[in-house]
Amino acid sequence: MSAPLFTRTDTALGEFSLRPVDPPADAELLHGWVTHPKAVFWLMQDCDLPAVEKEFTRIAADPFHDAxxxxxxxxxxxxxxxxxxxxRELVGIHAARPGDVGMHFLSAPTDAPVHGFTLAVITTVMEMLFDDPATRRIVVEPDARNTAVHALNKAVGFEVQRTVSLPSKDAYLSTCTRDQFLAARGEN
Incomplete structure (x- = not known):
């Protein structure tokens, strides 16, 4: 396995880190996550293990997409x-600016949820993305029905721009600048 690309310590929950997905090694684990009923908005419910590995292999080979x-x-x-x-994702729908970065995240399903965990996850992902000085704004397109993620997005500074129709969903196109993220964290 590769070394972490980014690490963050949450004072309440401990260490969070991210490394590139290794499709052959991680496919079985990811298959369990993306096909779980709690991951319905990930849109991979009907995928078998080979389809999950194929999707993450495709992402690994894509110069405009990383997992x-x-x-x-x-x-x-x-x-x-x-x-x-x-x-990717928003071509023809969102007028991307230099420094725009799209993001998705999924917390692993669990029978023992920890208070604040998903907020710590999205905060870690945002910090990783903003760790790159070229990143000026993060763009997301969550399903309009996903009320839980809308609350998390708002908590880290996202602002809904408008509802857009994508091939698989109606989504809230939302953006968050570095300043909005820092303000949401009380650092600006």
Whole structure:
């Protein structure tokens, strides 16, 4: 397995880190996550193991899309994706600016949820993306029905721009600048 690309310590929950997804090694784990009923908005419910490995192999080969396995205190706990909205997901829908970065994240399903965990996950992903000085704004397009993620997005500074129709969903196109993220964290 590769070394972490980014690590963040949460004072309440411990260490969070991200490394690139290794499709052959991680496919079985990710298959369990993306096909779980709690991951309905990930849109991979009907995928078998080979389809999941194929999808993450495709992402690994795509110069405009990356997938990361997130660890919590050394244990796999979440998935994150970074994409270039000028080339993927939002082409023709969002007028991407230089420095725009698209993002998806998924916390692993659990029977023992920890208070504040998903907020710590999205905060870690945002910090990783903003750690790159070229990143000026993060763009997301969550399903309009996903009320839980809308609350998380708002908590880290996202502002809904408008509702857009994508091939698989109606989504809230939302953006968050570095300043909005820092203000939401009380650092601006």
């Amino acid at each position: 990361y396995l997130g660890m919590h205190n050394g244990t796999p706990a979440f998935l994150a994706e970074r994409y270039d909205p000028a080339h």
